[in-house]
Amino acid sequence: MLWNRFHADREYLDLYAHPDFAPDTGIIERDEAMAAIARIRGSSHALIKARACAFVLEHCAVDVNPKCWFGANFAGRIPKYVEGPNRAVNQWRQKWTNEMIQAAPDVQKAMEYFTESGASVYSADYEHWVPNWDAVLRLGFSGLRERAREYRARKTALSQEQKDFFDSVEIMLTACIRFVGRLADLAEERIDRDERMPLRVRCLRHLEIGAPRDIYEALQLIYLFHLIGQFVECAQVRSLGDIDRLLYPYYLRDLYAGTFTREQVFELFQYFFLLYDFQNHHYNQPVSVGGTDFFGKTAFNELTDVILDAYFDAKLDNLKIHVFVSDNTPDAVLRKCMDMIRKGRGSFVFMNTKVGAASMSKAYQQPVAEWMLGSQGCYNFNLRGQPQHANQSRLNLPKAIELALFEGVDPLTGYKVGADTPAAEEMRSFDDFQRAFWRQIDHLIGRAVVISDFYDENMAEMNPAPLMSSTFAFSLEAGRSCFAYGPTSMLMMGLGTTADCLMMIKKHVFTLNTCTLPTLRDALRADWQGYEELRQLLYSDPDKYGNNLDEPDAFAVAVSQGMIDRVANRPNKRGSRYVCHFETIDRCFRSGRLTGATPDGRFARKPFSKNLDAAFGQDRCGLTAMMLSGAKLNLEMMPMGAPVDFMLHPSVTKGEEGLNAMVALLRAFIRMGGYALQGNVLDADVLRDAQKHPELYKNLQVRVSGWNWNFVDMEKEYQDLFIMQAEACQ
16 A cells, blocks of 8 residues: 555654664764764865765765655664764764864853853854755756756856855765765665655656656755755754745646645655654744735645645654745734644744734844745744844843843853943932943943854855755856855844833832832842842733833833844944844743742743743733734844744634634734744643653653753753743633
């Protein structure tokens, strides 16, 4: 039987739990691969990287799973075998990065204690890249190679850097083609193991020489490109693209020609999606659907339904879906997605394409229509086929409150990471404190810019990306890595907590005289021990951001706009400019652990606010009020992310009335001009029982930020916060 086998095959589909590498196809042992790749030499980083990738693709053992339509692998990402050829190839990236940092004393100084104190998180951002999927599907590996040759031939003179770039692209794409051929060879050897294997051989043989002809070959190519890009080239492929638009022409042709039926395409997507569960991406693997087409009509189509149905039926943990929403988005699609969320089986974020187009117009300083949008990462817009943003640094805004109170010294570590500002005893007015706060912000931004500029200037040399670059016409035209171009995003964490801190200082220190600023500082240093009455007063004060209250919301507006004014449109080192985004993701937990007690009544090392949300426990006026607070911000100047999270109790989502209410809530958010909305439908009693009996709730998912986690796999601190939020909804 060829079809209707997904659920029967499922237990055999995990290539990582059940590898079957053919020993005669190449290297299996980690040390052998690591040593061989370490010996690779070349006249430039680009050539060394390409040769290292080619070594993996041509010499590591391969596997083709007869039980799967797509499953293929090379010896890697399995601890018993090569600990990720990405780890093996990545040794060069680590070496080059360390060498460049050691040669840059100003960068070392900017980095000093920056992460240890929790003030910032920084790294060269190779985690938010999306190939030009249109070019990949139109050309295939062989067509991409031919196009690169044509671009090279058109140039009358090439610099050495350009020669090395085109040579690296040639090496990489040739290795990709040979890799597909190796998979086809193994599939032929295993042709008698399953009746689908002749079709797999046919598919792989064609992809060895050309572009996909049907939806099956297109999905196989996407899988292979992602596999190579993410786990060999070390450029994380942070979206499989707007897959309903990309594959709709194949779908229609296949239905018309009788190549596949709707039901068969449904099953192909189940096999395809499940592979990303087994790859176990920490932040989930993104894909997008919907939006608006060139003519201003909805881009949702029949294939969208097939994709969503396959996603739900496959019971996936690791795939997440960006849903592009506009005024013309059909209610039926939103109802289907919301129904999955209330059933606990949907990792969705709803992204407002109108705001996306406006914000990307400002980021790229060119007209952008909604149909031009793509997405990447957790909930970030991009422009399809254009240079993409890199998020090199993330700033902890509540840390600036701390530094302003402690004269630039981090109270938890004792490190001097901030600027010199007056002692608390010397600040006589709220204006004095605000000046100290912004002085600390300016200092943190200055350090972050030094680090970000360094990564921008060197990331193409630290980690050349010939495969990813080969998909972009702008990269081929310049003869340079795609990493050398695009905006730089600076991420701001903890906006809600920061606004609340400013509000409490103004109200209780300088207006009501509840306490002095030195007393507040001492209470924070003591983590509220001996000051519990003051802490309770500040924590329970209702004047907090996220409740649609003018004064606290005004602080959020002022802080966010102040950051935008200081950062946005600053020239970067990749031929573009800086932009801001205000997402916190799980840094509210991780950076929260490095942040001391804050004037809003928060204890030291506890989470601060997430994304554009109110601080935990402070959204006292309901979800609509929190959405309205977020809508007051200048979201069009936050092009790379400004999401709001919701939590609803199951009782308000039941039946048709509940589903209608969920869709109405989303529509209202879009009308308000919100950027992105995501969330959970959870019962606190169920979550508490899951803590006690995790074996009964292995499939209980919660939306953490830009991804879903299984509740029982989370740390107890995370679990307790979700329980607290769920209790507030009852």
